[in-house]
Amino acid sequence: MAQAPVAIIMGSQSDWATMRHAAETLDALGIAYDARIVSAHRTPDRLVAFAKGAKAEGFQVIIAGAGGAAHLPGMTASMTPLPVFGVPVESKALSGQDSLLSIVQMPAGIPVGTLAIGRAGAVNAALLSAAVLALHDPALAERLDAWRKRQSDSVTERPSDEG
Ligand SMILES: Nc1c(C(=O)O)ncn1[C@@H]1O[C@H](COP(=O)(O)O)[C@@H](O)[C@H]1O
Numbered sequence: 001m002a003q004a005p006v007a008i009i010m011g012s013q014s015d016w017a018t019m020r021h022a023a024e025t026l027d028a029l030g031i032a033y034d035a036r037i038v039s040a041h042r043t044p045d046r047l048v049a050f051a052k053g054a055k056a057e058g059f060q061v062i063i064a065g066a067g068g069a070a071h072l073p074g075m076t077a078s079m080t081p082l083p084v085f086g087v088p089v090e091s092k093a094l095s096g097q098d099s100l101l102s103i104v105q106m107p108a109g110i111p112v113g114t115l116a117i118g119r120a121g122a123v124n125a126a127l128l129s130a131a132v133l134a135l136h137d138p139a140l141a142e143r144l145d146a147w148r149k150r151q152s153d154s155v156t157e158r159p160s161d162e163g
Pocket of ligand 1: 011040067068071
């Protein structure tokens with residue numbers, strides 16, 4: 001079986017409720033992915049093995065979701081040359097503000113492409129990954145165009161009472 005181009009990693013099982021939206025978006029675009037739980041805090045050895053080996057495994061893009069003290073995206077980015085898109089998971093205590101600031105304020109030199117908090121960020125991380133992969137995949141570029149057209153077509157011109 002061909003290697004999935006996208007890795008979706010998350011700090012905890014509890015993040016899956018958010019990160020599954022990235023997975024579903026990749027599904028809709030026909031992009032294979034591998035979803036794994038990897039935590040910089042709780043499974044540091046797993047993180048190092050994953051991040052150092054991700055390119056050799058054949059991944060092309062990494063989506064990393066984490067909440068609270070969200071070190072996972074930045075630590076992953078520090079150990080791989082692959083593009084890393086970070087998704088701040090909405091934490092209970094601070095509504096994801098902590099996750100967002102932990103992920104977005106990287107020091108110059110090690111970038112993480114940071115998305116919005118929660119579901120929107122997860123969906124957009126998948127769409128950004130698709131856009132990167134589509135640069136060298138014309139069939140995927142067509143699927144992405146079609147996805148965006150369907151989205152535009154689904155927006156009515158006027159609001160209705162039915163919502
Ligand atoms: N931020 C991180 C990391 C990490 O950055 O490596 N590992 C786990 N966590 C986060 O802890 C939160 C609570 O986790 P639990 O629900 O398992 O207690 C999750 O949102 C997870 O991403």
